[in-house]
Amino acid sequence: MARQLSFDLPAKTALGREDFYVSPANAMAVAMISASSWPGNKLVLSGPAGSGKTHLAHVWAGETGGRIVQASRLRHEDVPELARTPIAVEDVPMIAGDLEQQKTLFHLHNLVLAEGNALLMTGRLAPKFWHLPLADLQSRIEGAHHVALDPPDDALLCAVLAKLFVDRQLSPRPEVISYLVKHMDRRFETAAEVVERLDRVALAEKREITRALASRVLTSDTDAAGPGD
Template sequence: MARQLSFDLPAKTALGREDFFVSPANALAVAMISATTWPGGKLALSGPAGSGKTHLAHVWAGETGARIIPAHKVTEAAIPDLASAPVAVEDVPAIAGDAAREALLFHLHNLALAQGQPLLLTGRGAPSTWGIALPDLASRIAAAHHVGLEAPDDALLCAVLAKLFTDRQLNPKPDVIPYLARHMMRSFEEAARIVGQLDMIALAEKREINRALAVTLLNRDRTDD
């Protein structure tokens, strides 16, 4: 029987506050994002891939009117406009070792705070591991209040899986998510990978996403290891 062609279409990610599931693993980060002020006017938010850093940045932007920009896209021309309002700079470690881009972020940091605008910085791992080479920028990031998103607990992992399925407009059988949460490797990246794989397999083989399909995928992964 011929396989149905499948296309890896991007999921439409829901980024509203109502779409963010609060659990003990992220409650402190959510509380800090919701705070009206931060010590020194800035906050460093860290966490593994898929943990919700971008989601929380969008929640904060929705509440404050902040602009969101990846660190590698900050330009000299854009700095005055960015610094005139609350600003979130994502994935700061991506510019580590790039002297020109580190200097631009340093300028943005100083101008935003000088104008009384709050600054949110995000990246994987604690800020001390971001690898920033410019001493003045590294010291200012180190001085930021830091809050981390922790590895998912049971409730959060189930919520993340449910959201990933919803973002792809998928409707798995009720026992799929509890099964995955019990047997998968506990990480946000793995959750995204598994949901993507289940989507592709179900489409290619014209199967529903049920526990049997989840078992097949996880068993295949163990065999491939």
């Protein structure tokens, strides 16, 4: 049997629309991202880590000619330029402890809408839990239409795992993914961690990613040597 080769290469994330799997867990969010316009020309997209917020933001930016910026990297002097196109601001709750960054985002919020462009904002939780001390900004964010990426169903979790493997140039057999879906903690974050651990162990042991290896990774310390298949 041909053995799978494993190389210690950085994962390259595919972020095109064709790489995003649509299921009932994310269909509403995908529909809103694809909409020609949003109420008030702004939208908040929430979901847990690894759920696809960044992927959808890139899809939206690609289709609208928009740009993407991390909330923590906003600079006041860049606001006029950023407001000239649709703009996605990622991980807004991360600036809850930085009043100056909140003031910058508030300025961008007002200017981009005044310019007639769309504003997309993302965070892990619903906007009411962002707790931004700048009350004017928090209220305007809560006033935006909100759509959430739900926890993954079986079909979506299979697709997420398959994509994570592909991003790392790995191609385990289908039974490996089926096994993981049935036995792993059903969180996007966990899926990324499990794939990373499988990649690391397979590389260290120069072996294929098999169902047996998946079982060992899920049930034991992956840094310890385990039995062979």
